[in-house]
Every structure is written in structure tokens, then in C-alpha cells.
Amino acid sequence: MVSLANPTRFLSLVDRMVPWLAAVTLILLGIGLYLAFFVAPPDYQQGETVKIMFIHVPAAWLGMFGYVLIAVAALGTLIWRHPLADVAAKTAGPIGATFTFVALVTGSLWGKPMWGTYWVWDARLTSMLVLFLLYLGLIALWQSIEEPGRAGRAAAILALVGFVNVPIIKFSVDWWNTLHQPASIFRTGGPTIDPSLLTPLFVMAVGFTLLFVLLHLIAMRAEILRRRVHALRQVHVERAAAA
Amino acid sequence: MPDLGPHAAFIWAAYAVTFVAVAGLVGLIVQDDRRQRQLLADLERQGITRRSAKPAAKPQPVEKKSRARKPKP
Numbered sequence: 001m002v003s004l005a006n007p008t009r010f011l012s013l014v015d016r017m018v019p020w021l022a023a024v025t026l027i028l029l030g031i032g033l034y035l036a037f038f039v040a041p042p043d044y045q046q047g048e049t050v051k052i053m054f055i056h057v058p059a060a061w062l063g064m065f066g067y068v069l070i071a072v073a074a075l076g077t078l079i080w081r082h083p084l085a086d087v088a089a090k091t092a093g094p095i096g097a098t099f100t101f102v103a104l105v106t107g108s109l110w111g112k113p114m115w116g117t118y119w120v121w122d123a124r125l126t127s128m129l130v131l132f133l134l135y136l137g138l139i140a141l142w143q144s145i146e147e148p149g150r151a152g153r154a155a156a157i158l159a160l161v162g163f164v165n166v167p168i169i170k171f172s173v174d175w176w177n178t179l180h181q182p183a184s185i186f187r188t189g190g191p192t193i194d195p196s197l198l199t200p201l202f203v204m205a206v207g208f209t210l211l212f213v214l215l216h217l218i219a220m221r222a223e224i225l226r227r228r229v230h231a232l233r234q235v236h237v238e239r240a241a242a243a
Numbered sequence: 244m245p246d247l248g249p250h251a252a253f254i255w256a257a258y259a260v261t262f263v264a265v266a267g268l269v270g271l272i273v274q275d276d277r278r279q280r281q282l283l284a285d286l287e288r289q290g291i292t293r294r295s296a297k298p299a300a301k302p303q304p305v306e307k308k309s310r311a312r313k314p315k316p
Contacts, residue, residue: 038245047248047249048246048247048248048250048251048254049248049253049254051247051254052253052254052257055257055261056257059261094268094271094272095268095272098268102260102261106257106260106261109253109254109260110253110257113253211265215268218272218276219272219275221276222275222278222279225276225279225280225282228283228293229282229283229286232283232286232291232292232293233286
């Protein structure tokens with residue numbers, strides 16, 4: 001793990017991992033979609049709309065996972081000042097924002113036929129919207145400060161302040177009376193979902209998670225290369241001025 | 244194609260939005276990765292390299308050098 005803290009070794013590992021990870025991700029998502037559309041039965045209450053769960057739930061998990069990743073990386077930026085921590089946080093922003101957006105839209109499209117409304121200001125939906133706005137704020141902050149070190153530290157502070165929203169999302173369905181259903185998978189009494197629906201959900205969740213990891217690794221590689229290009233251009237300008 | 248019942252439009256819309264959003268994200272990230280690799284390769288071709296990197300176009304010696312030390316003049 002310590003050797004991976006070296007950006008050059010990290011890049012070498014990413015180069016080797018990306019093709020394999022891409023292949024496994026595509027296979028899992030393919031199997032997941034097949035199970036979702038051709039094997040999973042309709043739910044006894046929700047009918048075929050339960051198929052939206054196979055994309056909505058993994059997207060919501062990854063929206064929160066992305067923010068947890070940013071918060072952990074923010075600690076790495078502020079405490080150890082490691083450049084890869086800042087790179088990890090910055091590149092997780094757009095990916096987490098996209099999955100949060102997907103969770104919000106698919107949830108809305110699931111809500112209309114089941115609840116009779118696209119949107120309601122209940123605690124779970126509102127806290128997910130706040131998460132999406134936090135992502136947008138972080139992306140804007142990273143874009144608005146040119147020097148990566150300063151941008152990273154400012155974004156790390158904002159990310160840690162915003163982290164308070166993550167447990168609110170998780171426990172919102174327990175703390176408040178919400179239209180959104182309570183936890184039905186990660187709960188003390190075990191999942192309440194039938195295995196015929198749980199299996200496709202699990203496959204899709206693993207596929208989505210691998211897609212997140214794959215995209216994050218590629219985005220981190222691009223960001224490291226961007227900083228190298230920036231540094232080389234500066235060196236070139238300095239050499240030209242000195243000559 | 245499976246029959247998705249009376250709410251098929253909502254199901255297809257959810258999958259379509261997910262596909263477009265994820266495909267857009269993949270496209271942007273892969274394009275950015277390729278662009279940065281290209282820019283770095285262009286700089287290295289111009290001989291602009293990091294101090295820690297090996298020089299790209301350093302001329303190789305034709306003859307093998309003797310290990311014996313040259314006598315000082």
C-alpha cells in the first residue's frame with residue numbers, strides 16, 4: 001500500500017488493472033441486466049416497476065460511497081498532505097455527482113407510479129438533493145481555484161463539513177416519518193427482499209461499484225498526467241526565460 | 244422484449260436516463276485521459292521531461308566503454 005502512494009507506481013498499477021476491470025465490469029453489468037429484465041419476477045405490490053430498483057439502489061449507494069471516499073481523501077489532504085489524496089478526492093466528485101443524479105431521477109420516475117408524485121420534500125429525498133448540491137459545490141470550488149494545492153485544501157474543508165449529511169441520508173428514514181421506505185437490505189434482521197429480486201440487485205450493485213472504481217482510476221490517471229503536463233510546461237517556460 | 248406492464252414508460256425512462264448519464268461520464272473521463280496522455284507524449288517528444296524521468300532521445304554509445312579508469316593527464 002505504501003508503494004502505491006508513489007504516483008508513478010500508482011500509474012503503472014492502473015495501466016495493468018484497467019483492461020481487466022473493464023472486462024469484469026461489462027460482464028457483470030450484462031449479467032445483471034439479463035437477470036433484471038428476463039429472470040427477476042414482478043413484485044407482488046409494485047409490479048414491473050421494481051426493475052427501477054436495480055439501478056436506483058446501486059446509484060444511491062454509490063452517490064454516498066463517493067462522498068465518503070472524498071471525506072476520507074480530504075483527511076489525507078489535510079493531515080498527511082499527500083498529493084494522491086487530493087487527486088482521489090477531486091476525481092471522485094463528478095463520478096459521485098453523476099450517480100447521485102441518477103439516483104434522484106430514477107427515484108423520481110419510480111415515485112410517480114408508486115406514490116403518485118415525482119417529488120416530495122421528505123427527509124430522504126431532500127438529503128439526497130443536498131448531497132447532489134454538495135457535489136456541485138465541491139466541483140465548482142475545484143474549478144475556481146487554479147493552484148491544485150490550495151483548491152485541494154479548500155475543497156477538503158468543505159467536504160468534511162458536508163460529511164454530516166451522509167449519516168442524515170442513511171438514518172433519515174428512521175429519524176423522520178418519510179414517504180420513502182425504510183432500509184430493506186442492510187438491516188439488523190436481514191434483508192426483507194426476496195432472493196429472486198435480491199440476486200439481480202446484488203449483481204448490479206457489484207457491477208456499478210466496479211464501474212465506479214474503474215472510472216475513478218482512469219480519472220485519477222488523467223488528473224496525475226494533467227498535473228505533470230502543467231509542471232513540465234512551467235519548467236519549459238522557466239528554462240526558456242533563463243536561456 | 245419483456246412486457247413491462249402499464250408503467251413501462253417510467254421503467255424505460257429510468258434506464259435511458261441512467262444509460263445517457265453513465266455513457267456521458269465514461270466518454271468525458273476517457274476523452275480527458277487520452278488528451279492528457281497525448282499532451283504528455285508531445286512534450287516528451289520535444290525533449291521536455293521531468294528530472295526524475297529518463298531522457299527520451301539520449302544518443303546511445305556505439306562502442307563499449309572499457310571499465311578501466313583513464314589515466315589522468
